[in-house]
Structures are given as structure tokens and as C-alpha cells.
Amino acid sequence: MxxxxxxxxxxxxxxAGRTSFNQGFRRVVLDALSSEQRQETLLGLASLMNLVSYVDGQLVSEAGDVITADNVEAQLGEQILAGTLIRRIEKTFFDVDATHWQQKISANAGEPIRFVTKARQLPTPLPSNWEVTELEKGQVEVTICGEFEIKHDTYRDNPIxxxxxxxxxxxxxxxxxxxxxxxxxxxxxxxxxxxxxxxxxxxxxxxxxxxxxxxxxxxxxxxxxxxxxxxxxxxxxxxxxxxxxxxxxxxxxxxxxxxxxxxxxxxxxxxxxxxxxxxxxxxxxxxxxxxxxxxxxxxxxxxxxxxxxxxxxxxxxxxxxxxxxxxxxxxxxxxxxxxxxxxxxxxxxxxxxxxxxxxxxxxxxxxxxxxxxxxxxxxxxxxxxxxxxxxxxxxxxxxxxxxxxxxxxxxxxxxxxxxxxxxxxxxxxxxxxxxxxxxxxxxxxxxxxxxxxxxxxxxxxxxxxxxxxxxxxxxxxxxxxxxxxxxxxxxxxxxxxxxxxxxxxxxxxxxxxxxxxxxxxxxxxxxxxxxxxxxxxxxxxxxxxxxxxMLAARHGESAMNQHAKANEATKQQQAVYFDNAQKGQFDLIYRFGEGLIDEDAIAFDTEQMQIPGFDKPIALKIENPFADMSK
The missing domain is CATH 3.40.47.10 (Thiolase/Chalcone synthase)
Incomplete structure (x- = not known):
């Protein structure tokens, strides 16, 4: 089984936004939602987008206006809609109208080209048409004759x-x-x-x-x-x-x-x-x-x-x-x-x-x-x-x-x-x-x-x-x-x-x-x-x-009733997180360096292993899965 x-x-x-509680889905089908669901979805997005903050028990906009489920669309709806789903690439990524790259330029010096730089910045090996003269304090003069190549910062219009x-x-x-x-x-x-x-x-x-x-x-x-x-x-x-x-x-x-x-x-x-x-x-x-x-x-x-x-x-x-x-x-x-x-x-x-x-x-x-x-x-x-x-x-x-x-x-x-x-x-x-x-x-x-x-x-x-x-x-x-x-x-x-x-x-x-x-x-x-x-x-x-x-058919009515009762506490905790997320309080889990397991405290014998921090052991008594192939 x-x-x-x-x-x-x-x-x-x-x-589209946050996945939990179908918020991203609801942003997509926004026009098909009930008025209550629509406002609820927009409020969650406003918090996600840092358009509102939670101050003294109230949600307020960047302009200091109080935000409620009844007025979020009127005050922030246009900004929320414009800032979600597929849209023009924002400059926080890169400038699509002026995308940085390096243009390779091949040139020929009619007259010798001279410049001064630090000796430690010279390339290795030196190009064959470079002549280097040592100066004071670690400086050198470089003379370039004939053909040379440079790369220079430039920008292009990105077609995408x-x-x-x-x-x-x-x-x-x-x-x-x-x-x-x-x-x-x-x-x-x-x-x-x-x-x-x-x-x-x-x-x-x-x-x-x-x-x-x-x-x-x-x-x-x-x-x-x-x-x-x-x-x-x-x-x-x-x-x-x-x-x-x-x-x-x-x-x-x-x-x-x-x-x-x-x-x-x-x-x-x-x-x-x-x-x-x-x-x-x-x-x-x-x-x-x-x-x-x-x-x-x-x-x-x-x-x-x-x-x-x-x-x-x-x-x-x-x-x-x-x-x-x-x-x-x-x-x-x-x-x-x-x-x-x-x-x-x-x-x-x-x-x-x-x-x-x-x-x-x-x-x-x-x-x-x-x-x-x-x-x-x-x-x-x-x-x-x-x-x-x-x-x-x-x-x-x-x-x-x-x-x-x-x-x-x-x-x-x-x-x-x-x-x-x-x-x-x-x-x-x-x-x-x-x-x-x-x-x-x-x-x-x-x-x-x-x-x-x-x-x-x-x-x-x-x-x-x-x-x-x-x-x-x-x-x-x-x-x-x-x-x-x-x-x-x-x-x-x-x-x-x-x-x-x-x-x-x-x-x-x-x-x-x-x-x-x-x-x-x-x-x-x-x-x-x-x-x-x-x-x-x-x-x-x-x-x-x-x-x-399917669960009822396998586990029976009693198990489903017990599940329904236990699920009430689950629903309560979900409601707490939903309310917090609507206010932009996501409480990210990031346990950097926390709860490290002391390897010396791992206890085991031939039957099982006990890992610190876990209630149940890991079973080590493993049957031979190829018993029919063994002598």
C-alpha cells in the first residue's frame, strides 16, 4: 500500500506576489474576485511592495495616510497593478535602453602614443609593440607604436x-x-x-x-x-x-x-x-x-x-x-x-x-x-x-x-x-x-x-x-x-x-x-x-x-474527525500569519549559526542513532533487501 x-x-x-493563501493567483484573476477578496489581495500586495507600513496599530501609506481594506484600491491600486506581473524591466536590474558592455576597438597609431602609469599595472606579458621607460616612484612611461586594441565602456539599446x-x-x-x-x-x-x-x-x-x-x-x-x-x-x-x-x-x-x-x-x-x-x-x-x-x-x-x-x-x-x-x-x-x-x-x-x-x-x-x-x-x-x-x-x-x-x-x-x-x-x-x-x-x-x-x-x-x-x-x-x-x-x-x-x-x-x-x-x-x-x-x-x-476511505471516519479537530489549531495559526503578512510582517526564518548539532553528542549503537535536538531516533537495524540472493 x-x-x-x-x-x-x-x-x-x-x-504576481506572494504564493501563500493564493495571493499571487488572486492578483492574476483580480477582476473575477469578490470586492472583499480584491481589497484583501491589494492590501497584501501593498505591504509586500513596501507601499505601506504598520505604525501604532494602523497601516499607513508612504504619504502618511491611513490604509484600510476599504480604501487601498482608491489610494494605491494603480501603483500596485503597475508594479506587478510582466512589465518593462526596472532599472534596479539594469537599464534596457542603455545596457552596459565593452566595445572592442582595433586601431593603428600613426604617431607613437605615450602614457604614464604605475609599473605594477603593466600587463604580463607586455604586448610586442609596447616600449616601457622607467620613471621615478614606481611610475613608467609606455610608448605604443603601430596596431593596438582597446576595450572601452559603452552602452547599447537592449532589444528585449x-x-x-x-x-x-x-x-x-x-x-x-x-x-x-x-x-x-x-x-x-x-x-x-x-x-x-x-x-x-x-x-x-x-x-x-x-x-x-x-x-x-x-x-x-x-x-x-x-x-x-x-x-x-x-x-x-x-x-x-x-x-x-x-x-x-x-x-x-x-x-x-x-x-x-x-x-x-x-x-x-x-x-x-x-x-x-x-x-x-x-x-x-x-x-x-x-x-x-x-x-x-x-x-x-x-x-x-x-x-x-x-x-x-x-x-x-x-x-x-x-x-x-x-x-x-x-x-x-x-x-x-x-x-x-x-x-x-x-x-x-x-x-x-x-x-x-x-x-x-x-x-x-x-x-x-x-x-x-x-x-x-x-x-x-x-x-x-x-x-x-x-x-x-x-x-x-x-x-x-x-x-x-x-x-x-x-x-x-x-x-x-x-x-x-x-x-x-x-x-x-x-x-x-x-x-x-x-x-x-x-x-x-x-x-x-x-x-x-x-x-x-x-x-x-x-x-x-x-x-x-x-x-x-x-x-x-x-x-x-x-x-x-x-x-x-x-x-x-x-x-x-x-x-x-x-x-x-x-x-x-x-x-x-x-x-x-x-x-x-x-x-x-x-x-x-x-x-x-x-x-x-x-x-x-x-x-x-x-x-x-481518499483519506476517508483509507483511514476511516474517526481519523477524519480527529483530523478536523486538530485542524482547528492549524487554521488559527494560519490566520495569525495571514494577518501578519497583510501588515508586511513575514518573520523570515533564517537560523544562521543557531541550533548547531554537537557531533560528539551523537549517540548510537547497532540498533539506532540519536541525534541531539530530535526526539526520535534513526533506525540502524536494516534487513538485507537481497536475502534471496545471499548464501
Whole structure:
């Protein structure tokens, strides 16, 4: 009997805002919310964006005006909306109109060129056409004759000017002692703290409810930390005449989101796992966690991913592959001299490339028995994640057949669990929807053929990248956040950045709406990711109601009643965090140097090991799994 991996919390940050309590989702579907939910969402965003502060028991704006749920939109609504979702890249990243680079100049000196410098600044070896004369006090005179080459600071107009940036004013670095850490790791700390607080559970109690080796962290980024504090600075330092720091290499690794969660947030000593699968990275790590929970190796899993790659070099790399939407192509699409930077990402419409985004997503999974025991919230469950490659390829970046396999398996499993009617009437797709011309055709073809096989009509397709951009590693985490939002609010997001579905999209059996629509409660969401290199992954996600039905069938009415009673305390703690977060009080967990384990105090024998700080021991009595092969 396999354990069911249950989603008990989710937290994070992307261009739509905070993930917990569906705030980011609700920013996207803002126009479809009730008046109360709309004001609540805008107030939370105002706090996140540092547009308000909490003074003497009241929220006040930067202008000193008192902010309440009734007047937040009137006072700050325009600023909040303009500073969220995809938009023109802000100068806090770099100037897209004047992006710094170095121009190489080859020249020929008609007359000798002379200059004075310090002897210790001379290059080694000296160029052959340099003559050096020593002067006083360590100075030298250099004479250059003939051809020479110089590099000079200059600036260029960047053709790619939009991205899914964190909400304007949000700065994770000021929320804790971030110690010059790369932005992706700062976002990881925020996302992990957001998820843990949003769970409503006492984390120490969670840790002590299971053996220390039954907890795991599964996380990665794709490019690593490419900011100046990480690999980005490491690779450029010497070329810019700067020193490499002692931290840039270590903090730049793509394992660091995993390591930071273990070392500074949860104190985990159990499984630590990192795998990258291009745009499917979040689902790759989810797959490992799901398999470990189903096998009983892990009972609590932190699944995460982060990527903060809005850097000129990364954008130029994707841009030179013709993967990103640029100004010229967008103007041609719209037959206009102006670009609407809110609509650069157009999944399944007439489009010209994806829009990069930044984000960090963290979800907490537990096995079904532990989730009930602790009174955890039930946000859904993940029965499996399927991963398949594309086989032989002509182009490493082109799509292939692997995604047919992952989607077909996911639908087959979901139908086996919930039945044919649920799949036909109450399931929907969170598409990869990258916003490239090739993707809109190939991905829609997969959905159309599977819908034909399963006799599905009007299958809803949601495309989160239309709003938050392509966050690369955590992209499928963004999709999961949308799925949880749909389950919670019964609103199906439309692709509002397109005027119509493109003619070459296979849409006969699909429902790609151009507006947000109220929907009946859904049973299953299919999260689909297609990554460069043939990294395909699909996960069926079961709704909270379906999950609870399954838990009741396995554990009985008495266990469900006990869970409901224990869940009351969870709800109370969730309400406390929600209220604090609405005021901008996120209480980030960053235990730098705290709770260090004294290795000399580790006690063990041949039966078990006791780790200081953990209530339960680690079992060491392990049976031979290959007994039938032993003499």
C-alpha cells in the first residue's frame, strides 16, 4: 500500500506576489474576485511592495495616510497593478535602453602614443609593440607604436525590455540578515519561510513527529545563482579588473537552494536532493519527493525551486537563440510603433517568444497518515510525476515525443483514481505555454490527441506564463500555485494577453479562454512542463475534496474527525500569519549559526542513532533487501 503524498502548504514569490493563501493567483484573476477578496489581495500586495507600513496599530501609506481594506484600491491600486506581473524591466536590474558592455576597438597609431602609469599595472606579458621607460616612484612611461586594441565602456539599446519581475519595492534582502547573498537564495529563504508559516504547523513539532532521516529537501535552480554575488560575478570579475570573492563560487551552485533550506530554515538532517531538468526542474524534484514518500523513505518533503536570472547575459543568451520576445517582433505582431510590455507573453496566440521571469516556489508534502495526525491543511495531493525524454533529436532545444508519454500516463493514472467522469468534466491543464510559435502548435497537438483518445471536450487550458513570465526552474511550481488557486476559488484563469487563439493551435477539443471564468469545483489538474534538451514532466494533482475522500476511505471516519479537530489549531495559526503578512510582517526564518548539532553528542549503537535536538531516533537495524540472493 503506497502512502499518498499530500500537499499541506505552499509558499513563494513571483511577479504576481506572494504564493501563500493564493495571493499571487488572486492578483492574476483580480477582476473575477469578490470586492472583499480584491481589497484583501491589494492590501497584501501593498505591504509586500513596501507601499505601506504598520505604525501604532494602523497601516499607513508612504504619504502618511491611513490604509484600510476599504480604501487601498482608491489610494494605491494603480501603483500596485503597475508594479506587478510582466512589465518593462526596472532599472534596479539594469537599464534596457542603455545596457552596459565593452566595445572592442582595433586601431593603428600613426604617431607613437605615450602614457604614464604605475609599473605594477603593466600587463604580463607586455604586448610586442609596447616600449616601457622607467620613471621615478614606481611610475613608467609606455610608448605604443603601430596596431593596438582597446576595450572601452559603452552602452547599447537592449532589444528585449520586459520580464516577470518581483513586485516593485519587494526586496527579500531587507527582510533578514542576507549577508550579500545572491537574489535567488534570498528569494528561497522568503519562499521557504512563507510555506512553513502558511502551513499553520509548529515546525519543531513536525520535525519531532518522524525520524530525522524521514524528512527531505528536494530543490534546484537551472542556471545557478547568476547574480553578481554568485556565478555571474565570478565569471566577470577578472575580465572587469575586479577580485573574485570567497563566496561567489559556492553560493553560485544550483544546489544552494536545497542547502540554504536545510542549513538556515528547517535544520534538516534527512534526505537532501537536487536535480535539474531545464524548465521542468520543479517537477523533477517533486518526482523524487513523491517517490520517496510513496516508498516510505520520506514522510515530510520540502519541494522547492528558485531562479532569479533577469541579468543582461542570460537575457542575451536566450535572445540570441530567438527564444525571447523582442521589441521589433512585438511591433510587427501588433502592427504598431509601440510595445505593450504587459502583453509580451502570449501563450497559444500569435506570439514571437517567451518572457523571462524570476521566482521561488516551495511546497510541503507529507504522507497521508502524518498529514491527518498533525491536523495539517489538505490543499491536494500528487499521486505521481512522470518524466520522459525525447529520444534522438535533430535540435537539442526542439520538442519531441517525450511529452506525449508523460501526459498520457498522467491522464491514465488520474482516470484510474477518480474515474472517467471526473477527467471529462472536472479536470484542467496547467500548460507549459511558453509563448513561442513552435510551442503553441506542438503542445496543443498533444492535448488535442489525448483529449480525442479520452473523449474529452472543452478541456480547460491555463497558461500561467502569460502573467508571471517563464521563471525557468520554478516554472512548474508557478503552475502548481495556480492549480491550488483554482481548487480554492473556483476561477479558471483565461489567457488575457492574447486577442485570439492562433489559427495553427489544435484547439477543437480545448477551452483556451480569453477571460477569467467562474467554474464548478475541479477534481484534477495536470501540470505539464516541456524543457530544453527533452526534459518533459507531467504531474496529476488531485483536488482537496478528492484527496479527503481518499483519506476517508483509507483511514476511516474517526481519523477524519480527529483530523478536523486538530485542524482547528492549524487554521488559527494560519490566520495569525495571514494577518501578519497583510501588515508586511513575514518573520523570515533564517537560523544562521543557531541550533548547531554537537557531533560528539551523537549517540548510537547497532540498533539506532540519536541525534541531539530530535526526539526520535534513526533506525540502524536494516534487513538485507537481497536475502534471496545471499548464501
Amino acid at each position: 503506497s502512502a499518498l503524498p499530500v500537499i499541506v502548504a505552499m509558499g513563494g514569490i513571483n511577479a 525590455k520586459a520580464a516577470g519581475q518581483f513586485p516593485t519595492g519587494f526586496d527579500p534582502a531587507i527582510l533578514y540578515n542576507s549577508r550579500y547573498q545572491p537574489r535567488g537564495l534570498q528569494a528561497t529563504i522568503f519562499a521557504a519561510s512563507d510555506a512553513i508559516h502558511a502551513s499553520g504547523l509548529d515546525w519543531q513539532k513536525v520535525m519531532n513527529s518522524v525520524a530525522p532521516d524521514q524528512i527531505g529537501t528536494y530543490s534546484a535552480s537551472v542556471a545557478g545563482q547568476v547574480n553578481s554575488e554568485g556565478l555571474g560575478g565570478l565569471f566577470k570579475a577578472r575580465l572587469l579588473g575586479e577580485r573574485v570573492s570567497t563566496k561567489q563560487l559556492a553560493l553560485g551552485l544550483n544546489t544552494m537552494s536545497t542547502d540554504f533550506i536545510n542549513a538556515y530554515v528547517t535544520g534538516n538532517v534527512g534526505t537532501t536532493f537536487t536535480t535539474s531538468g531545464a524548465c521542468a526542474t520543479f517537477l523533477y524534484n517533486m518526482r523524487a519527493a513523491v517517490q520517496d514518500i510513496k516508498a516510505g523513505r520520506t514522510r515530510v518533503a520540502i519541494v522547492a525551486s528558485s531562479e532569479c536570472a533577469i541579468e543582461p547575459e542570460i537575457i542575451e543568451g536566450f535572445g540570441n537563440m530567438s527564444a525571447l520576445a523582442n521589441d521589433d517582433n512585438l511591433k510587427k505582431l501588433d502592427n504598431s510603433d509601440e510595445v505593450d510590455y504587459r502583453r509580451t507573453s502570449r501563450p497559444f496566440g500569435e506570439n514571437c517568444g517567451f518572457t523571462i521571469g524570476e521566482g521561488a516556489q516551495v511546497t510541503i508534502l507529507m504522507d497521508d497518515a502524518l498529514a491527518l495526525e498533525l491536523g495539517a491543511d489538505i490543499l491536494g495531493s500528487v499521486p505521481d510525476v512522470y518524466v520522459n525524454a525525447d529520444g534522438f533529436k535533430k535540435s537539442i532545444t526542439a520538442p519531441g515525443p517525450g511529452n506525449y508519454i508523460t501526459m498520457a500516463k498522467a491522464v491514465a493514472l488520474a482516470q484510474a483514481i477518480v474515474g472517467e467522469e471526473s477527467i471529462k468534466e472536472r479536470s484542467f491543464i496547467l500548460a507549459h505555454g511558453s509563448s513561442t510559435p513552435q510551442n503553441r502548435v506542438t503542445e496543443s497537438a498533444i492535448y488535442d490527441r489525448i483529449a480525442t483518445a479520452y473523449e474529452i471536450n472543452n478541456w480547460p487550458v491555463v497558461a500561467p506564463k502569460a502573467f508571471v513570465g517563464h521563471t525557468i526552474a520554478p516554472a512548474s511550481g508557478d503552475q502548481l500555485a495556480f492549480a491550488i488557486g483554482v481548487f480554492s476559488d473556483n476561477i479558471m484563469p483565461g489567457v488575457t494577453t492574447i486577442d485570439k487563439v492562433a489559427d495553427d493551435v489544435y484547439s477543437d477539443r480545448l477551452n483556451i479562454s480569453l477571460s477569467h471564468q467562474a467554474c464548478e469545483p475541479q477534481d484534477v489538474a495536470f501540470i505539464n512542463s516541456k524543457g530544453f534538451g527533452g526534459n518533459n514532466a507531467t504531474a496529476p494533482v488531485l483536488s482537496p475534496s478528492i484527496t479527503k475522500e
